[in-house]
Amino acid sequence: MGERGSRTPSETGSLSAYVPEIAVGSSMVAAVDIIMTIYNLYLFDRDGQLLHYAEWTRKKESGMTREEEAKLMYGMIFSIKSFVTKVSPVDLREGYLTYSTNKYRLNLYETPSRLKFILNTDVNAQGIKELLHQIYTQVYVEYVVYNPLCHLNKPIESELFAAKLDEVVKQSPAYASRPA
Amino acid sequence: MEVVGILTKVVPVDVFHFVELILRRGGGVTCSTYLQKAKPPTSGQGFELGSRMPVYSVYILSKSGGLIYQHDHNIPTVENEKTFSYPLEVKLDVQNRNIVVSYGQRDGIKVGHTLVAVNGIKVTGQQLDDGRDAMEVLADEANYPINLKFARPRLTTNEKIFQASMFYPLYALAVQLSPEQKSSGIEVLEADNFRMNCFQTLQGVKFMVISDTKQSGIDALLHRVYEIYSDYALKNPFYSLEMPIRCELFDEHLKTTLEQAERSGISNV
Numbered sequence: 001m002g003e004r005g006s007r008t009p010s011e012t013g014s015l016s017a018y019v020p021e022i023a024v025g026s027s028m029v030a031a032v033d034i035i036m037t038i039y040n041l042y043l044f045d046r047d048g049q050l051l052h053y054a055e056w057t058r059k060k061e062s063g064m065t066r067e068e069e070a071k072l073m074y075g076m077i078f079s080i081k082s083f084v085t086k087v088s089p090v091d092l093r094e095g096y097l098t099y100s101t102n103k104y105r106l107n108l109y110e111t112p113s114r115l116k117f118i119l120n121t122d123v124n125a126q127g128i129k130e131l132l133h134q135i136y137t138q139v140y141v142e143y144v145v146y147n148p149l150c151h152l153n154k155p156i157e158s159e160l161f162a163a164k165l166d167e168v169v170k171q172s173p174a175y176a177s178r179p180a
Numbered sequence: 181m182e183v184v185g186i187l188t189k190v191v192p193v194d195v196f197h198f199v200e201l202i203l204r205r206g207g208g209v210t211c212s213t214y215l216q217k218a219k220p221p222t223s224g225q226g227f228e229l230g231s232r233m234p235v236y237s238v239y240i241l242s243k244s245g246g247l248i249y250q251h252d253h254n255i256p257t258v259e260n261e262k263t264f265s266y267p268l269e270v271k272l273d274v275q276n277r278n279i280v281v282s283y284g285q286r287d288g289i290k291v292g293h294t295l296v297a298v299n300g301i302k303v304t305g306q307q308l309d310d311g312r313d314a315m316e317v318l319a320d321e322a323n324y325p326i327n328l329k330f331a332r333p334r335l336t337t338n339e340k341i342f343q344a345s346m347f348y349p350l351y352a353l354a355v356q357l358s359p360e361q362k363s364s365g366i367e368v369l370e371a372d373n374f375r376m377n378c379f380q381t382l383q384g385v386k387f388m389v390i391s392d393t394k395q396s397g398i399d400a401l402l403h404r405v406y407e408i409y410s411d412y413a414l415k416n417p418f419y420s421l422e423m424p425i426r427c428e429l430f431d432e433h434l435k436t437t438l439e440q441a442e443r444s445g446i447s448n449v
Contacts, residue, residue: 039359058359069357076353079346084371086343087390089236089255091290091332097371103360120359 038175039120046114048074052156125174235391242422243384245348247341249425258332260288266324277305289330297329408433
């Protein structure tokens with residue numbers, strides 16, 4: 001975590017960019033269009049193993065290998081969950097939580113069997129809770145749980161799962177491909 | 181519904197405290213009536229006092245991540261009282277010198293709730309106020325049917341410091357794991373029934389406000405808290421940076437601002 005020292009300059013850097021960044025090509029799009037994007041998806045099992053990673057758009061690599069990044073992501077989610085449980089003034093009911101920064105939003109959906117779906121979207125995305133639930137019921141349960149060849153505690157190797165996941169995400173209203 | 185008490189006193193606090201007073205006057209609660217206090221009235225039942233959208237608490241973290249100020253404005257007490265018969269259906273464990281529900285969640289009594297009272301006698305740690313050990317009382321069949329009250333545990337000061345320091349690296353991790361360039365840290369963290377807004381100043385001091393999901397205008401509130409901090413803490417010649425804030429004027433003004441924010445929405449300058 002050598003980020004600490006370099007954090008403040010990047011904050012002041014982004015603060016000076018008060019002029020909103022105009023995404024290339026969005027000025028070409030009609031003013032009515034809202035561009036929403038989905039960046040990537042992580043799927044963790046109950047022990048923290050990364051079962052699947054899918055990426056649609058990614059502007060910034062984290063500078064680590066996929067495994068390290070997955071472990072860091074899982075650790076962060078685990079800590080956020082325990083923080084939220086302690087700090088919440090009333091008991092929590094559903095397994096959904098989300099955080100937003102100024103550039104992206106992370107949505108976490110946790111099933112009762114402690115399977116975690118983490119989806120990074122842009123800040124304005126709506127209906128992600130339903131999307132994640134849909135991914136769980138229509139993609140994971142159908143193509144992994146019901147598949148006798150898929151082991152539930154190993155990374156998912158099924159091509160069908162990956163294809164179906166892609167299809168469901170691309171069909172959702174929150175996904176829009178950025179103009180080239 | 182049986183008559184459990186006589187209305188002897190009208191106390192205009194809020195809907196739930198009012199109801200509790202009536203029931204308490206009746207001298208004890210009969211089985212399976214539970215008192216759940218202070219969930220902000222969102223479903224328009226009965227009457228609403230203004231539009232209660234509470235701000236629950238405020239935390240301020242220093243540049244190095246330590247908690248320098250904490251204020252609980254309005255944390256609702258979640259309490260459930262129920263009469264049990266032998267054998268006990270909820271499984272209780274001793275954790276952190278408290279008696280905690282570990283299994284057998286039911287009727288509002290959730291896992292993690294601590295035992296607060298037995299038959300009306302308060303429990304501190306593992307002991308009843310009259311000196312008996314709580315676990316022994318619970319194990320003895322002769323004491324049943326027994327009336328137990330469970331409540332969601334409040335954070336102690338140490339735990340708050342711990343949780344706040346835990347938040348600091350999470351904020352930085354959000355920057356590192358971002359799929360977008362030049363992302364800031366966590367600005368809003370939202371779960372089912374609360375939302376936490378975080379504002380980081382140029383210096384690295386973080387202001388966090390935990391409020392209800394429906395409360396709007398928290399950004400303005402955070403900026404206002406920052407103003408109050410710079411006016412009454414930073415300009416205080418006896419206050420040193422990064423130290424816990426112990427300035428009276430700061431406390432006063434913060435409380436006034438929070439109350440104003442709750443009552444009239446964030447319309448203060």
